[in-house]
Amino acid sequence: MKQLLIHNALLFDCTGRAPQSGGAMLVEDGQIKAVGTNQSLGADTLKNRDDVTAIDAGGRSLLPGLIDGHVHLSQVFVTESGAHRVARLEPDSWFALRMLRNAWDALCAGITTVRVVGDHNHIDLELKRAIHGGQIPGPRIVTAGRPIISTGGHGHNLVSCLEADGPYEIRKAARAQIKAGADLVKLMITGGIASPGEQVDTPQMTFDEMEAATTVAHHYDKPVAAHAGGIRSIQMAIKAGVDCFEHGYIIDEETADMLVRENRILVPTLGVTHHPEYIEDSKRPEWWRLKAQRAKQRHQQSFLTCLRAGVKIGIGSDIPDIHEYGIKEMELLQSVGMDGMKVLEAATRVNAEICRVADRVGTLETGKDADCILVDGDPRTVTNVRKLRLVVKSGKIIVSKLASVEAPAALANV
Numbered sequence: 001m002k003q004l005l006i007h008n009a010l011l012f013d014c015t016g017r018a019p020q021s022g023g024a025m026l027v028e029d030g031q032i033k034a035v036g037t038n039q040s041l042g043a044d045t046l047k048n049r050d051d052v053t054a055i056d057a058g059g060r061s062l063l064p065g066l067i068d069g070h071v072h073l074s075q076v077f078v079t080e081s082g083a084h085r086v087a088r089l090e091p092d093s094w095f096a097l098r099m100l101r102n103a104w105d106a107l108c109a110g111i112t113t114v115r116v117v118g119d120h121n122h123i124d125l126e127l128k129r130a131i132h133g134g135q136i137p138g139p140r141i142v143t144a145g146r147p148i149i150s151t152g153g154h155g156h157n158l159v160s161c162l163e164a165d166g167p168y169e170i171r172k173a174a175r176a177q178i179k180a181g182a183d184l185v186k187l188m189i190t191g192g193i194a195s196p197g198e199q200v201d202t203p204q205m206t207f208d209e210m211e212a213a214t215t216v217a218h219h220y221d222k223p224v225a226a227h228a229g230g231i232r233s234i235q236m237a238i239k240a241g242v243d244c245f246e247h248g249y250i251i252d253e254e255t256a257d258m259l260v261r262e263n264r265i266l267v268p269t270l271g272v273t274h275h276p277e278y279i280e281d282s283k284r285p286e287w288w289r290l291k292a293q294r295a296k297q298r299h300q301q302s303f304l305t306c307l308r309a310g311v312k313i314g315i316g317s318d319i320p321d322i323h324e325y326g327i328k329e330m331e332l333l334q335s336v337g338m339d340g341m342k343v344l345e346a347a348t349r350v351n352a353e354i355c356r357v358a359d360r361v362g363t364l365e366t367g368k369d370a371d372c373i374l375v376d377g378d379p380r381t382v383t384n385v386r387k388l389r390l391v392v393k394s395g396k397i398i399v400s401k402l403a404s405v406e407a408p409a410a411l412a413n414v
């Protein structure tokens with residue numbers, strides 16, 4: 001099998017090290033065989049060998065494939081009457097096709113891994129099997145299966161959520177997701193924006209319900225992620241062992257310090273309150289728009305409180321289309337004050353930790369799977385990740401916008 005050499009790059013390995021000019025990476029059998037400089041890899045000799053495909057990066061930036069830490073592949077916001085109403089009428093086969101399309105578009109935008117935090121009828125699990133089994137192309141998928149909510153809890157008006165009450169039902173619901181092949185368990189512990197009749201911090205799970213889920217998940221060595229809006233529920237969930245908090249609309253200093261002390265993670269999904277255009281474009285109901293608008297300022301404050309306190313922060317979009325809003329979320333976090341390098345590391349190394357795939361992806365290091373992207377300009381100004389020239393997943397070229405490198409047809413990319 002031919003080796004792939006990418007040389008003459010500004011190398012962002014995202015391990016915490018500073019970027020290095022004259023960087024090079026050698027890939028064999030889908031894995032990174034060596035990473036360093038043109039000199040240390042002997043790129044001048046390697047590039048002329050017949051068994052090496054050499055790509056001269058021309059000083060462009062090479063970084064790990066991006067990871068979107070909070071997606072729902074089946075979400076679509078394009079209908080006049082409200083997507084959830086239409087979605088209920090759709091057959092599962094249509095869901096599957098849409099999820100495949102969303103996954104493929106994300107990969108083509110350089111998002112080589114997605115963390116699905118709740119999706120429809122276990123189609124996410126089948127899609128993962130098909131992609132990971134090499135039947136169809138797509139990003140790596142880490143997924144929760146169906147989200148677990150309390151009766152009438154957040155998401156009850158949307159398709160996909162599984163209602164369960166009390167520790168017995170919650171344990172059964174969590175075990176059912178793990179049995180089906182879920183990589184994590186997703187709980188909705190408070191209200192949120194997308195459901196009526198609740199506030200973003202309305203507590204919706206009791207301590208014993210949360211603890212039931214974390215006990216089951218941790219027995220199988222799987223993390224628990226919680227859709228979480230308010231201080232009281234987040235503090236309770238930290239004590240109950242929840243690993244990762246999604247959204248965090250309302251977090252104070254005391255709670256941020258607890259997150260740091262207990263080494264928990266926040267995926268702020270700031271975009272859900274900061275992009276009125278997606279609400280307008282998708283003709284969401286008025287209450288949805290008002291809730292997002294009202295939560296916006298406090299959501300941003302809570303994120304900045306966590307950032308200052310040193311909470312570990314991942315990045316997730318939560319809005320379709322993933323290939324657009326995944327990048328927008330990175331731009332948004334930088335625009336409100338997160339350092340550009342930290343944004344890149346959150347979207348790669350930290351998100352790989354959240355997904356529990358840090359042994360395989362998230363940084364450019366020897367022995368890891370060769371998921372990487374090449375972009376024009378310096379990606380510490382994160383909008384430059386849009387200037388995508390090359391996407392490589394497991395050593396295979398998925399997208400090439402370099403004149404010298406031909407990209408294969410889509411279905412050849414498995």
Ligand SMILES: [Zn+2]
Nearest residue numbers: 070072117318
């Ligand atoms: Zn979500």
